[in-house]
Amino acid sequence: MGKNCLLNSLIVRKSFYLRNMSIDIGGMRIRYKDKDDTFLETHLVSKEPFGQFKAWFEEACSRKEILEPNAMCLATVSKEGYPSARFVLCKGYGKDGYKFFTNYESRKAKEMAENQNVAATFYWEVLNRSVRIEGYVEKLSDEESTTYFHSRPVPSQIAACASYQSTPIESRDILCDRERKLEAEYMIPQKEVPRPSYWGGYIIRPRAVEFWQGQRDRLHDRIKFRKPLNKEVPDGKFLHEGEDGWVYERLSP
Numbered sequence: 001m002g003k004n005c006l007l008n009s010l011i012v013r014k015s016f017y018l019r020n021m022s023i024d025i026g027g028m029r030i031r032y033k034d035k036d037d038t039f040l041e042t043h044l045v046s047k048e049p050f051g052q053f054k055a056w057f058e059e060a061c062s063r064k065e066i067l068e069p070n071a072m073c074l075a076t077v078s079k080e081g082y083p084s085a086r087f088v089l090c091k092g093y094g095k096d097g098y099k100f101f102t103n104y105e106s107r108k109a110k111e112m113a114e115n116q117n118v119a120a121t122f123y124w125e126v127l128n129r130s131v132r133i134e135g136y137v138e139k140l141s142d143e144e145s146t147t148y149f150h151s152r153p154v155p156s157q158i159a160a161c162a163s164y165q166s167t168p169i170e171s172r173d174i175l176c177d178r179e180r181k182l183e184a185e186y187m188i189p190q191k192e193v194p195r196p197s198y199w200g201g202y203i204i205r206p207r208a209v210e211f212w213q214g215q216r217d218r219l220h221d222r223i224k225f226r227k228p229l230n231k232e233v234p235d236g237k238f239l240h241e242g243e244d245g246w247v248y249e250r251l252s253p
Helices: 003-020 049-061 107-114 142-151 154-162 172-186
Strands: 071-077 083-089 092-094 097-103 117-124 129-139 199-213 221-226 239-241 247-250
Touching: 049 092, 049 117, 049 129, 049 199, 071 097, 071 107, 083 097, 083 107, 097 107, 097 142, 142 154, 142 199, 154 172
Parallel strands: none
Antiparallel strands: 071 083, 071 117, 092 097, 097 199, 117 129, 129 199, 199 221, 221 247, 239 247
């Protein structure tokens, strides 16, 4: 076989391999918590999900290794049933729900307009903990959105004005040009940046909040708070009565 033929054969084989190869990462493992560090019902600091979330969130905030403890993965579904997920920053939480802000013309906003049902997940790897939220979204008031918008650093306000989120763009230069024009208009004379009508906040009103803690033996702990189903009565064994209209139960890992 000639040198060129051999080279072409090797190229073809390599190309075929790259197209068809499957990378096996099934052996990847990390060490979770030991059996003496389980998450039991007796460890709950609150019998409703927001008090329990506060305890876990504050612990996550105290760990320097966790750079953005308020990062949550928000999942939405289009009217055709196609799911999508992305990370956003939670900017407030309490018994009313979990708040975040975004562009009202983004993909996620359009999907939330079509389908209010969403899910969100916090994951704090250092603590081997995760919180899963299922519920529906509502827009925050214009007043609350404006107040938060003006609490952001001015460069962040300008970025929100410069980006038409989720729309195709020819190049990054277009964004930079918009940014320069807005900086010249608002930063040099130090004028207030008006909140764009297409930017504002949402609140997730949860129907269920699950607290997950990883265990070394893979028998992970899962305690889920949820609203009771119609005529459902806690039995104190599988389903426990919580506070503020919530019930909670342990799920198999």
